[in-house]
Amino acid sequence: MPKKIKPIALVYRSNTKNISTLARILKEGGLVAVPTETVYGLAANALNAKACRAIFKAKGRPENDPLIVHIHSLKDLHQIAEKNSAVDLLAHAFWPGPLTLVLPKKNCIPSIVTSNLPSVAVRIPSHPVFRKLLKKTGLPLAAPSANPFGYVSPTTSAHVVESLGSKINHILEGGACEVGVESTILDLRNPKLPVLLRPGGISKNKIEKVLKLKVLSGNKIRHPNLKSGQISPGLLKKHYSPHTPLTLSDHLKVRSAINSSKNEAWLFIKKPNGVIAKNIFFLSRSGNLTEAAHNLFSVLRDLDSGNWKQIHAEKAIGSDIAVAINDRLIRAASKRNH
Ligand code: TXA
Numbered sequence: 001m002p003k004k005i006k007p008i009a010l011v012y013r014s015n016t017k018n019i020s021t022l023a024r025i026l027k028e029g030g031l032v033a034v035p036t037e038t039v040y041g042l043a044a045n046a047l048n049a050k051a052c053r054a055i056f057k058a059k060g061r062p063e064n065d066p067l068i069v070h071i072h073s074l075k076d077l078h079q080i081a082e083k084n085s086a087v088d089l090l091a092h093a094f095w096p097g098p099l100t101l102v103l104p105k106k107n108c109i110p111s112i113v114t115s116n117l118p119s120v121a122v123r124i125p126s127h128p129v130f131r132k133l134l135k136k137t138g139l140p141l142a143a144p145s146a147n148p149f150g151y152v153s154p155t156t157s158a159h160v161v162e163s164l165g166s167k168i169n170h171i172l173e174g175g176a177c178e179v180g181v182e183s184t185i186l187d188l189r190n191p192k193l194p195v196l197l198r199p200g201g202i203s204k205n206k207i208e209k210v211l212k213l214k215v216l217s218g219n220k221i222r223h224p225n226l227k228s229g230q231i232s233p234g235l236l237k238k239h240y241s242p243h244t245p246l247t248l249s250d251h252l253k254v255r256s257a258i259n260s261s262k263n264e265a266w267l268f269i270k271k272p273n274g275v276i277a278k279n280i281f282f283l284s285r286s287g288n289l290t291e292a293a294h295n296l297f298s299v300l301r302d303l304d305s306g307n308w309k310q311i312h313a314e315k316a317i318g319s320d321i322a323v324a325i326n327d328r329l330i331r332a333a334s335k336r337n338h
């Protein structure tokens with residue numbers, strides 16, 4: 001019997017012909033992995049329930065974890081969500097860009113997209129290649145990160161091939177994602193009471209400055225439909241996790257790394273001065289946190305494919321993007337699902 005060969009996804013370079021082909025595939029209900037400025041997403045027509053259901057299947061994602069819907073321009077928003085006074089302020093300041101707003105949804109968005117919630121998460125991405133595709137389809141596109149559920153998010157097309165290449169057929173090339181961590185998610189259903197659900201590319205500080213309002217942190221909110229400690233469906237304690245066990249400390253010591261067993265990897269935020277050892281890694285040579293965020297998922301994936309028995313990581317120090325980096329590291333280190 002000949003061995004059954006698994007299909008492997010095609011990676012399409014961004015050119016007019018390929019964008020047209022992929023737009024047609026999306027219009028016909030297919031799935032396409034797309035580059036965004038945060039991480040690669042797995043996109044489908046957000047108005048097509050069957051196509052969106054296929055996203056959950058490809059990722060192995062539970063259907064109670066709602067999707068983010070991507071639109072090309074602010075003028076497209078009214079078709080899928082109810083606007084309010086705060087939306088324009090934030091859109092003006094941060095869109096296109098890594099900010100997702102949770103708003104009351106319109107009927108055209110099928111319940112599979114929002115896991116039956118009456119709200120929808122929306123963002124206008126800034127990646128020029130994805131924007132071309134969004135424009136060409138003329139559709140809102142639902143897209144979660146293009147990784148198997150719970151695993152480290154993809155920031156290059158090679159990451160998508162590696163972990164979903166046998167489950168999907170089409171990937172649009174867009175280079176390495178600039179930001180490297182997912183968008184900030186803000187619940188803005190009540191414009192007077194914005195709630196941060198997930199830290200990301202746009203800091204809470206910046207949002208507060210624009211809105212001239214205090215933004216609550218989701219972990220201070222209790223919700224009857226969510227498990228204790230969970231602030232949004234899908235935001236599980238354990239997420240973004242490499243298969244290799246990862247422990248997280250406030251600060252790593254170079255000496256511990258040098259004295260440790262050879263099969264333990266040590267991941268510093270900033271390159272330790274003057275030390276060269278095969279088990280020492282870093283997210284930024286200079287300690288630049290924007291660069292550290294950009295490299296985070298890539299380095300975690302690399303470490304995961306090495307033969308390490310244990311990864312020791314340290315937290316980033318600071319506000320803004322450091323909060324997003326630490327959020328991902330804490331979840332990567334967590335052993336509990338919720
Ligand atoms: O940067 C990003 O946001 C990337 C790119 C592809 O755009 N997308 C992304 O999607 O990170 P995903 O599926 O990995 O995370 C979406 C999360 C859900 O897990 C859920 O926590 C939250 O967004 N979410 C979606 N719809 C929601 C809603 N209606 N209410 C509250 N939270 C929602």
Ligand code: MG
Pocket residue numbers: 144145153
């Ligand atoms: Mg994700």
